[in-house]
Amino acid sequence: MHQVCSYKPHLMVGDQSYPAYELRNLVNYLKKHFGRSAAAQLCRDIGVTETELVHSQFVYVWQVDYAMTYLQNVSNDAEVGVKAASDYKVADLGFLLSYLAKFNTLGECLEFVIAHPELVGSFSDIFLRNEEGALKVRWLNTNKLETDKYSCQFQHSIGSLMTFAEELTGEKVQAKEIILAEPKRQTEFLASRTGANIQFDGQFFEWSIEQKFLMLPITFSFENVDLTPEISLAQSYITDVLAVLRECAPQLPSMESMAVTQEISTRTLRRRLSAAGTNYQKLIDQVRCQMAVNLILSSEHSIEAISDLMGFGDISHFRQSFKHWIGHPPGHFHRLHQGESKATNKD
Template identity: 50%
Template sequence: MLQRVDYKTNLMIGDQTYPAFELRNILDFIGAHLGAVALRDVCSHIGVGRTELEHCQFVYVWQVQYAMEYLRIQSHDPDIGTQLGLSYSVQSLDILLPHLAQLTTLQACLQFVLNHPQLVGSFTDSLIRLEDDSIAIRWLNTGRMEQQQYGFQFLHSIGSLLGLARQLTGQGVTLKYIHLADAPRDSQFLTQATGAQINFNAAYFEWSIDLAYLGLPVTYAFNHPRHSLSEQAENSLIDTVLTLLRGTFPLVPSVDALAMQLHMSDRSLRRKLSHLGTSYQKLLDQVRCQTAIALILKDSMSIDAIAETMGYSDVSHFRQCFKHWLGHPPGYFSRLNRSE
């Protein structure tokens, strides 16, 4: 069973690996909706063509994010992320097919998605709450992504999960509600596509589904899955940096000391991280934020004690940092996410 409150640190960024089927689906959608010129532009920037992707299991996160952001900006359509997700077919899921073929219910499929970000792909940390008659998935922007980009990825995730759920079960699965941190806009398409109550100006991006739907059996007839020919084997610099930071936390090495461990200059490290769309400070903030969230959700320590545990000598400084990370002070976050 899913836990009543479960925190998933599934955020993936930069040169971490991401399933290639996602990028193939996005590029196909771009070609169909924006045209061949747009498709060539995206492929040229990310350094991989649509044909080459047929022979890959994994790509880089930044390549997928670039393609998504290109689609968002060029389409000028606030619902394009949902449309993209709904366009996915089960048979396009590639490396996921052998796993999904073994699952018998929609709940098992959702658990697999939440527990295997390396195979499914994830742009966010999330909080899963099991309520009386539903499950709510709240997105936590620990990577401090720009809100419009984050909202696009949230709606894309909803579209893909909902569309695939309908294909897997053969049933008209709908959502209970969708909370958006965006300003109000026309929500007719989103309402019709998801069946959900749409709420704007929310504290977080969040969606919920009735438990009755999760009990539906998987009836999809799986064919023999196509196996990709190769996978990306290069080490991730971001994975390495995060591992080193978590290994010494709450003690924090300077960027110079970290660079020495990686046998490079601090300038080279900063440049490489910048090229991947991040920085030493952003990765350090990610580790700090994720650690703080986990401690707050345990509900066994005061905010003052958590601040001290994390190496803050001044609790007010910790409160300011936490608000900078998530937009809410730790006390408010605790009340908002406390299990009833």
């Protein structure tokens, strides 16, 4: 990993593509621990059969998101995300195997994962830092999910990365530190599975790994698995709408204007977005939040200037909006990521 720090707006929602192996894993975990009826009910809820799932390369983000929430509700276990992830096998990765087979070290594999959320799936924007001999990965809850749900997704991501890392390298791979933005609770399985020092009441969810682990060579024998040819993604409706919004930013069109652009009625636009698992205001918030975060982290503009650049007539409105998106006001957010000395005049 060569970057000192970088912001990655990775959040994927609704009908955007997500690798099917993750949903297969969750369904299999349900069958194994909660019975076939629980797994069958989940499949009915998200409109997919197990037979279809076996032959699928991609599913929708909303289906995986629903499955994670369903698993939480069935298990009533705050650690179920990392427990489910521990059942993964590298051979289950399908088309991703063709990509991973090209790399020589664990760090190269992780770089690919971070650089290609469209292929590996992502529930979160992330902020990366190389610090004190470790890579630190901070999750930003730009989708404003409830803490327990976001924590489950966060733990599932760490658990799957650790599980795959150990099979790819044949070595015991450990996280250095995991910070949870929630009150202290039992995390025995998370600590045991990752080997990390667990901290609570953080301002963000974050995990880190020492660079020495990223230098481990890949020893997994790809000759023993079927390498599916690399495939291209089907474009989603939400992806198309987000592309228009980002092109128009910072002057984002109203729903009525977007409907006119697409030559459909406002009602049809609302219905299509709902069917895709989201709504127009959420997409507006996502684009504005990601733009604001990028400006704060990558520019020398003051908060006042960023507010103007984004088209806010009142800086207090911008501050309120940013706190609604991220959970912190813009000046405080900047200090958390850049340090006190670089945050001068940004409040």
